[in-house]
Structure formats: structure tokens, C-alpha cells
Amino acid sequence: xxxxxxxxxxxxxxxxxxxxxxxxxxxxxxxxxxxxxxxxxxxxxxxxxxxxxxxxxxxxxxxxxxxxxxxxxxxxxxxxxxxxxxxxxxxxxxxxxxxxxxxxxxxxxxxxxxxxxxxxxxxxxxxxxxxxxxxxxxxxxxxxxxxxxxxxxxxxxxxxxxxxxxxxxxxxxxxxxxxxxxxxxxxxxxxxxxxxxxxxxxxxxxxxxxxxxxxxxxxxxxxxxxxxxxxxxxxxxxxxxxxxxxxxxxxxxxxxxxxxxxxxxxxxxxxxxxxxxxxxxx
Numbered sequence: 001x002x003x004x005x006x007x008x009x010x011x012x013x014x015x016x017x018x019x020x021x022x023x024x025x026x027x028x029x030x031x032x033x034x035x036x037x038x039x040x041x042x043x044x045x046x047x048x049x050x051x052x053x054x055x056x057x058x059x060x061x062x063x064x065x066x067x068x069x070x071x072x073x074x075x076x077x078x079x080x081x082x083x084x085x086x087x088x089x090x091x092x093x094x095x096x097x098x099x100x101x102x103x104x105x106x107x108x109x110x111x112x113x114x115x116x117x118x119x120x121x122x123x124x125x126x127x128x129x130x131x132x133x134x135x136x137x138x139x140x141x142x143x144x145x146x147x148x149x150x151x152x153x154x155x156x157x158x159x160x161x162x163x164x165x166x167x168x169x170x171x172x173x174x175x176x177x178x179x180x181x182x183x184x185x186x187x188x189x190x191x192x193x194x195x196x197x198x199x200x201x202x203x204x205x206x207x208x209x210x211x212x213x214x215x216x217x218x219x220x221x222x223x224x225x226x227x228x229x230x231x232x233x234x235x236x237x238x239x240x241x242x243x244x245x246x247x248x249x250x251x252x253x254x255x256x257x258x259x260x261x262x263x264x265x266x267x268x269x270x271x272x273x274x275x276x277x278x279x280x281x282x
Contacts, residue, residue, distance in 0.1 A: 015068075016042040017049070017096035024102075024135060025142070025152040028094045035090055041066040046100035048138055051076050052093040055148075057139055095146070101210055102154050103132040107165045115170070119179040127169065129191070129215040131198075133161070133207045141206030157205075164201035172197030183217050190214050 013036050017026065043049045043063050051058040051073065058075040070077045076092065112124035135141050145160075146152050172194040178186045195212035202209050 013039045014042070015039055015049075015094065017044075017047065019047070019096070019098050022102075022154045023098055023151070024154060024157070025095055025097045025146050025149075027150045028096065029150075030094075035068065035092060035094075037069060037090075039068045041068055043096075046098060048097045048099055048135075050095045050097065050138055050142070052095055052142075053080070057142060058092070060138060095142070097135055097138055097141070099135045101132050101134045103211075105131050105133070105154070105158070105161075107131055107162060109166060109169060113170050113173055115174045117180050118177070119181060123180065123219060125173060125180070125217055125219060127173065127214060127217045129213045131165075131212045132210050133202060134210065135206060136203075136208040137206035139206065140204065144205045160205075161202070161207075165198050168197040168201050169194060180217070180219065187214055190217070 015028065015035070017028065019026070041049060041061060042065055043061050045063050047063060049061040049066075051060075053076055059073050061072075066072060080090070106128070107130070108128040109126050112126050114122060114124050117123050145157055175197070176190055176193050178190055183190060191212055191214045194214060195209055198212060199209050
């Protein structure tokens with residue numbers, strides 16, 4: 001549970017919230033939920049305070065010091081049918097929300113995602129990385145993730161966010177035009193593409209994604225082994241061509257230096273020696 005601000009009637013004229021790390025929303029606990037006319041509401045930077053009347057969001061307050069009266073509680077005043085001034089004290093739920101960026105969060109594919117790579121064909125990929133988010137729009141966040149809860153922390157909604165990321169990843173990876181073999185050189189481009197795919201899923205919860213990074217993309221081990229073997233064979237093929245080129249150069253050089261058939265014989269011998277050495281090495 002997070003830190004609670006229990007406020008007695010004699011201190012009801014000052015309302016504030018000191019959030020703990022990882023807190024996203026908290027409903028303040030008042031004795032009898034009574035708030036005095038003219039109470040001072042302090043909202044710190046990256047916070048928002050919201051009055052909720054019987055489950056309906058009424059008035060919102062951003063950072064600053066606010067005096068609570070009918071002038072700056074227009075929605076609540078209308079809901080309560082207060083003509084000129086509300087009776088003191090009155091009852092209402094007050095929720096505070098943290099809108100600071102939540103950083104250092106990890107994402108990953110629990111199961112491989114099957115995509116069609118334009119070079120390798122259908123492949124199964126695993127991907128891992130980090131991201132950050134913040135509460136941008138209070139109303140959808142309250143409706144989707146808070147409701148009747150008295151507190152919401154990052155850890156409470158992470159499973160839901162990871163599920164949204166996993167769903168978006170299949171689309172994002174599948175629509176990427178970067179072949180797997182070129183991903184290492186285009187990691188920033190892939191990160192931007194996946195961020196664009198993930199953002200709509202977060203927006204439905206009133207969240208935005210300031211950063212989204214891809215740190216690793218991998219193939220199943222058996223596929224990776226085949227790729228490694230293919231790379232090795234290409235290297236061997238290149239070495240074979242290199243050996244032949246060196247042998248040809250040796251023959252030409254020997255012919256120029258010695259002249260006549262003797263030089264050619266020496267060059268041929270050098271070429272054969274190089275070829276045999278390369279064959280023995282592999």
C-alpha cells in the first residue's frame with residue numbers, strides 16, 4: 001500500500017499528496033470525507049487532482065495552490081445543485097494522479113513472434129527492450145485502470161501493458177521493411193516503428209510512450225546455427241577465391257623475375273604450394 005494522507009477535521013483546510021515512487025493514482029482518505037469551504041488544495045508539478053462525485057469525474061486541478069469554492073468547482077457545484085455557496089463541510093472523493101514519466105521499464109516477447117522476413121522467409125523472432133510511459137489523459141486512465149480502486153501503482157498495470165505491447169509487436173515487426181540480417185545496423189529505425197505500433201494501445205488507457213527502445217532481436221537457436229554455418233561457408237568460399245588469386249599473382253611475378261620457362265616453372269610450383277597449404281588448413 002502507498003502512503004496515505006489521513007486528514008482530520010481540524011486540518012481539512014489543507015489538502016496535498018506526497019506520492020511514493022511507482023504510484024500512479026491514489027484516493028485520499030478523509031475522516032467522513034468532509035472538506036471545508038475555502039480549503040487550500042496544493043497540487044505539485046507532474047501531479048493532477050480530481051474531484052469524483054459518485055463515480056463521475058467532476059473538477060480537475062493542475063499544479064498550483066487552489067482555494068476550493070463554487071467558482072473553481074463548477075462541475076461539482078452543478079452536480080450538487082449549489083446555487084451560491086456550498087454547505088461546509090461537504091463530501092467528495094479526491095484522487096491524485098502522478099503524470100511524471102515512469103522510466104526503466106522492460107518489455108519482451110514471452111513467445112516467439114512469427115513474421116515474414118523478405119530475405120529469410122517466415123521466421124520466429126524474440127525481441128527485448130525498455131520503454132517509459134506517463135499518464136497523459138486523466139479521464140480514460142481513471143475509467144480504464146482506476147475505477148473503484150483506492151490506489152494504482154506501476155506494478156499493478158505492467159502485466160496489462162506488456163500484453164498490449166506483445167499484441168502490437170506482431171504488427172510492428174511484421175510491417176518492418178528491415179531484413180533481420182540488417183537489424184543491428186537499423187535498430188533505431190526498428191525502435192521508432194515499434195513505438196508507433198505500441199502507442200495506440202497505450203492511448204486507449206490515457207497513456208503516452210515517450211521512449212521505446214529495442215535492445216535485442218534474436219532467432220531460435222537452431223535457425224541461428226544454420227545462419228552461422230552459412231556465414232562460415234561463405235567465408236571459406238572467399239578464402240578459396242583468395243588463394244587462387246594469390247597463386248595466379250605468384251605465377252605472374254615469377255615469370256617476370258626469372259623469365260622464360262624456368263620462371264613459369266617456379267611460379268607454378270609456388271601456386272601449387274599455396275593451394276596445398278590452403279587445402280591443408282581447411
